[in-house]
Amino acid sequence: MGRAPCCEKMGLKKGPWTPQEDNILISYIQNNGHSNWRALPKLAGLLRCGKSCRLRWTNYLRPDIKRGNFTKEEEDTIIKLHENLGNRWSAIAARLPGRTDNEIKNIWHTNLKKKLKNYQPCQNSKRHSKTSHVSNKGPTTSESSNNSDLSTSTKQHIKIAPNSPQLSSSEMSSVTLVVDDNQMVIIKEEKIESSSSEYFPKIDESFWADELSTENNMIIGHDQEIQVREENVDIFTTSSKMEEDMDFWYNVFIKTGDLPELPEF
């Protein structure tokens, strides 16, 4: 399998992009798309390799890129995601809308890594493998890592957005997650009569337009105080869907800025 030659041959340009090059690339992609990066520079009249064009577009010129400093919430998100995903920058970036893997990688190496030297986000919990769930945020006792205690110690109350696809605009729900002795996660759902939106982040239509807008993806936050009064139980196994469910929870986390406290399995 031969390696495709890259831009160094035949006078293809390297180094920082000029505004003129940016304009050419932007206008070409706007008019023609980028179905073939390798052919793109020649077609667009750029003295760059396709790889360079792709990088410039995805890391800098894409219209949906969010510029500017990372917020505290974004930094916290990166730290928490990195704890669980490791150096999977693209996976982390996928959960931070408008941010690129390169940007996140940079901010990690130049900023967050230093912060973590003095920060112990999970003083009380063990570090997580890729397939483990996020840690409990509150004080953790030694028994919290003991599976035999999970069924009694990991109840979670999670609010559902008023504009969830499954609910009318005036409805909210509380969901409790419980891990039973058979390592099953039980979701207990209850509609909440209160129409107060004080607990909920503002969510626009786009929230439900992406991969979250599936039947089960309606949980957007958590609150420890809401009590379950009426149960509507749904059960799924934790073994086969573990990673998929992890992704779901991370998406919830990113969308809401709040991390549901889940048990470690």
Next chain:
DNA sequence: AAGTATTGCAACCGCCAATAG
């Protein structure tokens, strides 16, 4: 003010997986 060290970040490099033929 000048020299040096550090920081931040855009861009590149090289590997790998997916895909087409």
Next chain:
DNA sequence: TCTATTGGCGGTTGCAATACT
């Protein structure tokens, strides 16, 4: 099934800006 090509990813580099001495 094999090979060539392409896109994507994580690691690394280079350099301008800034801070420090």
